[in-house]
Amino acid sequence: MNQIQMLLVIGFVWPEPNSSAAGGRMLQLIAQFQQQGYAITFASPAMDSDYMVDLASLNVDKKSIALNCSSFDTFVKELNPTAVLFDRFMIEEQFGWRVAENCPDALRILDTEDLHCLRLARQKAFKTHRDFITADTLKEEVAKREIASILRCDLSLMISEFEMDLLKTTFKIDEKLLYYLPFLLDPISEKTFEKLPSFEERTDFIFIGNFLHEPNWNAVQYLKETIWPLLRKQLPGTNLHIYGAYPSQKVMQLHQPKEGFHIKGRAIDANEVVQNARIVLAPLRFGAGIKGKLIEAMQCGTPSITTTIGAESMQGNLLWNGFVTDDANKFTENAVQLYQDKKLWTAAQQNGIAIINQRYSKELFENDFALKIQFLRSNLSQHRLDNFFGAMLQHHTLTSTKYMSRWIETKNSKKD
Template sequence: MNQVKILLIIGFVWPEPKSSAAGGRMMQLISLFKEEGYDITFASPAMDSVYMVDLSALNVRKESVLLNSSSFDVFIKELNPSIVLFDRFMIEEQFGWRVAESCPNALRILDTEDLHSLRLARQRAFKEMRKFELTDLLKEDVAKREIASILRCDLSLMISEFEMDLLKSVFKIDKYLLYYLPFLLEPIDDLQLNDLPSFEERKDFVFIGNFLHEPNWNAVQYLKETVWPLIKKGFPEGKLHVYGAYPSQKVMQLHNTKEGFYIMGRAADAHEVVKKARVVLAPLRFGAGLKGKLVEAMLCGTPSVTTNIGAEGMLGSFSWNGVIDDDPQMFAKSAVVLYQNKERWLKSQLNGVRIVSRRFSKELFADDFKKTIQSLIINLEEHRLGNFMGAMLQHHTLTSTRYMSRWIEEKNKIR
């Protein structure tokens, strides 16, 4: 085991904490490992982005890597990390076998972000206009890839208790391969709550979400075509501001000032935008994981109206930060009542504060996570002996993927 604690994070994209919840999640993980004294390198095959975080300012080394290239093998052998963290299963598919071959003693962790197969299966069921069933997951090709990736890793970080339970019940994944680690937030104290804009100081509805994420685009379409007309019927003076990174032309075309439907594009400061709004609308009809927009609403003291998909994995035994309803008529009615009723609004705000403090406070999870990682590093050989299915998949992946990747590499040299 290395004397110097070295962590290699291989990212699907470079972190953009101001563009998506996934970017914010990655910053939380980096912070956790920094607190434990890890020397961190963040590598990615992705192109640089204008909105990517300045990793050097966090004292994190940035490294661009190539897909299907043996140059990665040289790089990781020289780095010799104690831990490799894969950002989403697609990255583990590409680089996991190389890590296992070049640094077999490195602890391999998968940060799932959300269950991609769950999101895609729900999306397919929605488009086919039928009810989603858990058995749909067993027919989803992405599920086969995703579950294989989870089995090949020593530990997979799950952001949602619902998804963790689903992996154990539907796919029979052993619980010792999974670790529940949701958003890691600082609780809101009374002073911070009092500093937030009051009910009277706030105005308008808001939706916020990255438009590269299909559930967000679908939700905005649904707002435009179905939900917002119902809200306007009960509240003619209402205005909705839709914010989100990477809006396409088809998103921008929904802008209509006469309808009070404003497409605003990327928010310079999402926190400020949500903090000034009175109610967040999030009529999500499919998706997975925890919804960053709804957690952000709670941190901003802004009540929200969402669906059961939107609130999934967040509530526990607590009351929601507003209203949960899947019926468009009731969703719209609840939105208007919440907007106009100060007493209900204040109660909803306090519900959100309670959820942040009791469900997602960093202090609830940080110490146990650090101890778990240290224990796994010390007992890695024994841990892996208990995961025969993972070892078998790793063996076949090394055999098959290695040759496919080398073939692609040689083919690329000829071009």
């Protein structure tokens, strides 16, 4: 093992915590490894963005890398990381074999974010007007790639208990390869709670979500076409404010101030706009993972109304901080009730705070996670021997993906 513990994070994109829950999640993982004493380098093949976090301010080294280029081999060999964290399976596909070949003793960790095969299977079921069943995930072409990536890695971090169960039961993944690690948050103290705006100080409804994410765009369409007309009829004069990073022209065309439907685009301060709203509306009809927008609502003391998919794996056996329903009329009825009833609203707010403190407080996970990483590093050879299918996939990946990548690299060099 290296004397200095070094973590290499290979990002699908540079972290944008103000644009998506995935960006915030990545910063939480970085903080956990720093707490365990790791020096961290964050590398990505993505272009820089205007909204990316300043990694240097977090004491993280930044490195731009290229796809299908042997320059990465030299870089990773010189860095010689103790552990490598792949941000989503697509990144593991691209760089996992290079890490395995050049740094065979490095612990390989996959952060799944959410299960892509689950999200896509649900989306297809929704668009073809049929009920989703878990076996649908087996039919997804992307599932073969995603599950192969999970098997090749030493550990996959799962944000959702539902997805943990799906992998174990439907895909027969050994639970030793999976680790439940949801959002890692600061608990909400009494002092923090007292600073939140009161029921009377808040007004209107809000939806917030990155528009590059298909479930968010679908939810906004559903709000515009179905739910908001019903809701505005019962609460005339109220407004729905739609915030989200990267809105397209088709999103902006939904802006109808006269109907109280406002497309605002990116929120400069998401916490501020959510705290000033009385209720978050999140009628998500497909998707996966746990929802950053609903966690954010709870942190801001803002009750929410969502669907069963929206609330999936988020509350455990605790009461939701509002209502969960898949029926548009019931959704509207619940929204009106929650908007007007201060006593009900306050109880819902308290439920959200309980969910944050009892299910997402980082203190519940950080010690066990550190022990898990230490155990794997100390028992890596045996752990890999026990994962025969992973070793088999790694062997064939090194054979096939390696030569495809080398072919692309050669082809690109001839163009130059």
